[in-house]
Amino acid sequence: MTAKITKITAQKRPGRYNIFLDGQYAFPVSEDVLIDFALMKDQEVDAELKKQLLAADANSQAHQLALNYLSYQLRTIKEMRTYLHDHDVGADTIEKIIVQLTEQKYLDDAEYAKAYVRTNMALHEKGRIVIDRELKQKGVAATEITDALALYDTETTVENGTKLAKKVWQRQAKLAQRVRQQKVRQSLQQKGFTGDEITLIFEQLDFSVDPEDEHDLLDETAAKIVRRYRPLSDSKQRQKFKQALARKGFNFDDINRWLEDHSE
Structure with a gap:
């Protein structure tokens, strides 16, 4: 059974259109779908075409939702999959969007990991252990994490750890020397610096007190x-x-x- 498009009207939402079949409202589509399928008045729509239009519109809306999510910051594939699922996007559509965004280079876990490492290096607040754990939680593969962490060289690690240690040492001025040192060590451990790195960091510090x-x-x-x-x-x-x-x-x-x- 086929029907004929009798009217196409724009919604108040930009980029969205209402399709009327045989004088009755039938379904909405995005501008992308309208263009891709060259929809126009008097065009005939059978059940198969309608199914294709609805699937294409679901994909288009999900794609736009994903782009909006990416507009704030980079995301991993796992984060994107979770976000779309939480917004009631179907599993098949999610996988199509993941493929699209990966091909378009909007999703790239390897580049995400490198950017994440560079950012944390610049902030001077985290060691490799914490960064590794956080990237794993975000779904980044172990090999990609290893490649990214290679950017975090020992010299930068010691420099960042020393800056953090000095801050902690100064904040604990009301404690005795021994406890202040313990606080510094605990803070470095919590921030993901290894035992060997902490030893190198301590060599850069002066814990003497008057x-x-x-x-x-x-x-x-x-x-x-x-x-x-x-x-x-x-x-x-x-x-x-x-x-x-x-x-x-x-x-x-x-x-x-x-x-x-x-x-x-």
């Missing part, structure tokens, strides 16, 4: 903590007080000296 500053910090910290554990004449309270300061990074010799100096 003994007088360390003494003043102990004095300030102890004065705050002592209120919690009065009276210090009680052995249990005294031990808790020492442990609290030790957790802040002060050694027991300095703590004992402080107690002697503040025996009152």
